[in-house]
Amino acid sequence: MALATIQPELHQRILDNLSLAVMLFKPDLTLIYANPAAEMLLGVSVNRLVGLPFEEMVKAEASLKQQLVEAVETNHPFSRHELAVRLMNENDITVDITVNILQSGDAEKQVLLEMEPIDRILRIAREDAIVAQQATAQDLIRGLAHEIKNPLGGLRGAAQLLERELESEDQKEYTKVIIDEADRLQKLVNRLLGPSGMPRNSEINVHEAIEYVRGIVLNDKPDIQFVRDYDPSIPNIMGDQDLLVQAILNIANNAIEAMQGKGKLIIRTRIVRNFTIGPKRRRLALRIDVIDEGPGIPEEIKDKIFFPMITGRAEGTGLGLSIAQRLVTQHSGLIECKSEPGKTIFSIYLPVDNADGDN
Ligand SMILES: Nc1ncnc2c1ncn2[C@@H]1O[C@H](COP(=O)(O)OP(=O)(O)OP(=O)(O)O)[C@@H](O)[C@H]1O
Ligand SMILES: [Mg+2]
Structure with a gap:
């Protein structure tokens, strides 16, 4: 298949699978198109978004709207970092925004806006670090649990043998304490080791x-x-x-x-x-x-x-x-x-x- 014939479908697939929210506006800043990531972010389907003005979907400081209007007038792209916005689904998030003005021939200009929530990026970075730390702590504890497991088995076995040798019930009370406490520790160690196999x-x-x-x-x-x-x-x-x-x-x-x-x-x-x-x-x-x-x-x-x-x-x-x-x-x-x-x-x-x- 020639590249030219698969391209529209390919573009669609790329847009549909981007994690970046992509929106396209008319020069008056009403929406023409939003990709699925934008729908997800705003919590509203594209059919309901089309035709809505930008400020109804994304509420931010007044300077952003001003910058958008100027960008349309001057054809200058711009980007904003760590901008606090309130989305139409009432979510307050921090985003990076990039705006480009598209113009081809005599056709009407279009405003391409990319929006990336940075909370999510921070969250993922934090999780990676946390998961790595936890893995280290868990390895340490599992290592310790392994070390305790064998001597504990030995202790319990010896206490059982001793119990058989003892004649006085009073003395057996002591071996019983050893065996019960060893069992309690054994349960803890097994939990520390987690499921086996x-x-x-x-x-x-x-x-x-x-x-x-x-x-x-x-x-x-x-x-x-x-x-x-x-x-x-x-x-x-x-x-x-x-x-x-x-x-x-x-x-x-x-x-x-x-x-x-x-x-x-x-x-x-x-x-x-x-x-x-x-x-x-x-x-x-x-x-x-x-x-x-x-x-x-x-x-x-x-x-x-x-x-x-x-x-x-x-x-x-x-x-x-x-x-x-x-x-x-x-x-x-x-x-x-x-x-x-x-x-x-x-x-x-x-x-x-x-x-x-x-x-
Ligand atoms: N839904 C919850 N609401 C409030 N506190 C919670 C909740 N879930 C966990 N925690 C807190 O996190 C702690 C750790 O939970 P975790 O399940 O790891 O241990 P635990 O419940 O204390 O003991 P274990 O689960 O081993 O019997 C809890 O002791 C509790 O203080
Ligand atoms: Mg618990």
Whole structure:
């Protein structure tokens, strides 16, 4: 096929898959075109956007509108960095904006505006660093757990042998303490080491996994109101169902503990497009939100909750989230968290398509 014949389709594909929001305006700054990334950003479909004036979609300081008007008059491109804007879906974000004036022959000028949210870039950079730090902390702890495991087995075995030799029940009380405490440590060490063996991948229906978690967490919890907000169009993904159930379970347990067993627990599933997870751009990802109305994450540990042994609860071991994080990372996903008193959201992102390049 000649290049000329595939080009229009190619251009369309590029625009459709760009993570950069691209908008095209008439000289009076009413919209002619928006690509899917722009639709996503504004939270409104292109059909409803066409014909709207710029300032209705993106509210920013007056100088931006002024610059746009001047750019149309003078044909001069410009860019603005770290501009605070409010989008029509009420989202307040920081963006980089680049504006070019397109003109060919006698046709009317067009204003090409590219908009890139920089919060997202910052977030991704932060996550990469955090994930790397956590991996180091986890390796350290797992190494330690390994070192403890064998001598612990030896101790327990020796205490059992000793118990058999002892005749007085009073003395057996002591060996019993050794054995019980060794068992308690063994459980802790096993949690620190995490699930053993390779993940067993198969096709998973996330809603089935969530329903399974629901069955476990609602057991004996009559005062928890469980609300399902599922997107039924979410396709199955490849993964290890047991591991994924464990990750969601750890997060849901925290939510219920935060609400002290009383309140509304919402689990919401959604499809997200053009999402970056680690180094990879995913065309399609799914998001599982676990939302509770508890008091929120204590301020002192907010930045550290995914680290092992960090807990805000007297009886907590501080392992739940670090394990959840590891399991989700094994599935090429990530966990994010937003928390304020009365509303805490933990979001698990998982890729749906595995075929997107290594960009
Ligand atoms: N939904 C939530 N609301 C408020 N605080 C939370 C929430 N989820 C986690 N936290 C805080 O983060 C801490 C760490 O959670 P994590 O699950 O890692 O450990 P834990 O629950 O303390 O112990 P474990 O899960 O090992 O029994 C919790 O102790 C709690 O203070
Ligand atoms: Mg926990």
